[in-house]
Amino acid sequence: MDHLGVERARVVGHDWGAILGWFFAIEHPEYVDRYVALSVGHPTAYQKAGISQKLRSWYVFTYQPPVIPEILSKSFDWRLTRVLTRNHSEMDRWIKDKSRSGRLTAAINWYRANLSTILFGSTPHAKVPVFGIWSSGDIYLTERQMTTSANYVDAPWRYERIENSSHWIPLDVPDRLNALLLEYFRESHA
Numbered sequence: 001m002d003h004l005g006v007e008r009a010r011v012v013g014h015d016w017g018a019i020l021g022w023f024f025a026i027e028h029p030e031y032v033d034r035y036v037a038l039s040v041g042h043p044t045a046y047q048k049a050g051i052s053q054k055l056r057s058w059y060v061f062t063y064q065p066p067v068i069p070e071i072l073s074k075s076f077d078w079r080l081t082r083v084l085t086r087n088h089s090e091m092d093r094w095i096k097d098k099s100r101s102g103r104l105t106a107a108i109n110w111y112r113a114n115l116s117t118i119l120f121g122s123t124p125h126a127k128v129p130v131f132g133i134w135s136s137g138d139i140y141l142t143e144r145q146m147t148t149s150a151n152y153v154d155a156p157w158r159y160e161r162i163e164n165s166s167h168w169i170p171l172d173v174p175d176r177l178n179a180l181l182l183e184y185f186r187e188s189h190a
Contacts, residue, residue, distance in 0.1 A: 008031055009031060009033060010032075011024060011032055011034075012035075014170055017038075018037045018038055019114075021036075022040075023043075025130070026124050026127070029126075033128070034129040034131065036132075036133065037130060037133070038133050039140075041134075041145040042123065042152040043118070044123050044152050045145050046118070047120075049145035049148065050142075056142060060111050064111070074099075081095070089171075090171055123152070126153045127155055128155050129156040130149070130155065130157055131159075131184050132149050132159045134146040134159075135163075135165035135167065135172070136161060136162065137164065138165075138167040139167065140167050141167065160180055
């Protein structure tokens with residue numbers, strides 16, 4: 001951002017991008033005008049979201065051993081992956097991408113490298129305005145881990161629940177999401 005002369009940015013992240021966005025907003029608030037977290041709440045809210053959230057995250061633990069998750073994910077024409085994603089309409093494109101050399105392992109390595117941070121890490125409060133957006137059809141993340149994120153934001157907090165969308169909000173309801181983003185970015189947070 002310094003190189004490009006960008007003083008502050010409006011940051012939006014989904015899934016792992018949301019986790020990265022939280023850490024960027026927390027560690028570098030001087031660069032973040034405001035932050036929008038899609039699906040994934042503040043890391044501490046996620047940790048404290050209870051047994052329901054832990055049960056929804058069962059797959060994270062299955063990704064920990066080397067090689068086995070990659071084999072199982074691709075077996076029988078990606079059958080397990082299709083089941084886990086409820087055969088989302090983007091599935092064929094995701095398979096094409098993850099079939100490229102090293103791509104599937106790289107994706108799974110996010111879970112391997114961050115398990116202890118996800119479960120036991122200590123994350124400071126965000127000091128920038130945050131807008132949390134969660135979808136009612138998310139089978140991986142509870143609404144609670146998003147709504148209680150307000151407890152970890154020392155700046156204006158806003159929350160929106162989107163109906164009729166799976167975990168993949170940007171793909172399922174792009175027009176609704178973009179309208180919310182534009183509305184939020186027009187708001188004053190002075």
